[in-house]
Amino acid sequence: MVFRFSAGREIALDLREILRRVREENVTLIQEEVTVEFDNRQQTPLGFRWRGRHYEVLEPLLVRRTREGHLGYLVRTTGGIFNLVLVREREGACLCRSKWVLKYRVGEAPRPEARGPSAAAAAREGARPPAAVAPLPAVTAMVVPVELANVAHYHGHLCPELVVGYRAALIAREELGLTRQNAHRFFVLAENMSSAVDAVQYLTGCTVGNQNFCAYDQGKHVYYFAEAREGEEPWPALRVALVGELLCGACHEETARRMAAGEAAPEEVRAYRESVNRAVQALLEAPDEQLFRKTRVHLRRLPRPLPRDYGRCRGCGEVVAQAKAVPGDEGFWCQSCAAREV
Ligand SMILES: [Zn+2]
Ligand SMILES: [Zn+2]
Structure with missing residues (x-):
């Protein structure tokens, strides 16, 4: 599912209302294991079965990490808005068992004044009363497109440079039709080795392992996307170069170090997170033309992959x-x- 930036605001507004209800615990708690159809390529749930009924996912709204480190999906389905969590249980050193837990359904109407309607709703649904249930996962203020959330999960965190790679890959998708499905026909070259290259590889499917991604560190957010046509060298390529402002965390390096060491004060952590969020938001909102310079160039073949004997x-x-x-x-x-x- 691709969210276009033009539509982003409407989605975000709607999502804000949904998140407000979640925050106010205007939800029906479920906490039941369900079977989920999951699209590995898009990394989104397509639907699930709950109490004999199939719920089709119409729109994945948000992906985020729960406090326990599991992946939580907020999805709009044919039967309402649900929170689905992929729980990985560690068994022994490296064996992991995964299960999907349907955590809650978001309340359809604003919560009435009197306390306890969600308890009544929970009772109707046959779920455990809220008192017996663990607190809801914390809601992060940062709302990003689902695809970017998946990239952030792969990379480990959401950072400005990851967004630069994400935006560059979206341009290649838009202008060349480069997707994970046709990645084998393309070659990508990056002039840096920052977080951005994780996003570019994840979104385009052109990866180091597949031998159609190459990075050499020139310290520049410059990307070449070429269609690798056999016997037609040099290949026509789209060059995408960052010219827009990249508000980086460089001035916060000391904070980042202290955070990693567990020594940062809460206000310091909050200020750091806010500045990262601001930088991410600015990068998400900037139009392509403001962020990147796009040119058409030609690219020569890089050394062929080695025989693997x-x-x-x-x-x-x-x-x-x-x-x-x-x-x-x-x-x-x-x-x-x-x-x-x-
Ligand atoms: Zn990063
Ligand atoms: Zn040796």
Whole structure:
């Protein structure tokens, strides 16, 4: 699901009202395990079954981390607005079991004056009374498109540079039709190694692992998106360069360090988060033309992917790609062992 920025405001307004109801606990608590159809490619729930009825997801509204670190999805469905949480339970060292928990349904009408309507509603739904249920997850003020929230989940946090990569990838999608589905036909080159390259790889599907993404650090938010047509070199490419303002967290490096060490004061953390949110919001709202310079250029092929036949190094016995190894009298050596021999 792609949210266009022009539509963003309407969605955000609506969402604000929904979030207000969640904050005021104008919700019907459910807390039941359900089966969910999940679209792995788009990273969104498509629908779920609850009490013998199928609920189709019409619109994913928000993704966020719960206090416990699980992924929570707020979705508009054919039967109302629900909060679905993907709970991963650790079993032993690395075995994880996942289950979907339908946490609550957002109240359809504003809460009346008298206390307790949500308890009555919960009783009607047969759910546990609110008193027995853990407090609702904290609501973050930052409202971002679902796709960006997924990118932030992959990257680990939401930061301004991630948004730059997100916006650049959206331009490639708009102008070249580059999506995760047709990524194999494209090649992407980035002139930095910042958070942005995570967003570009995630959204375009052109990745280092797939050998159609390459980054060399020139410290510039410049991206080349090329259609890699066989035998038609040089490839026509779209060059996208950041020229707009990038309010960075550089001045907050000390705060970030103290936050990581658990030494930052609450006011300091709040100020830091607010400045990051402001920078993210500014980047989301700026029109393409204000943020980026777009040009059409040509791109030459980068070194072809190496054949992946592996063997064992004569020196250390570790597995190494033969094409990267140094041939010797008997067998071959990995680069480190070869360097030691000299
Ligand atoms: Zn980051
Ligand atoms: Zn070796």
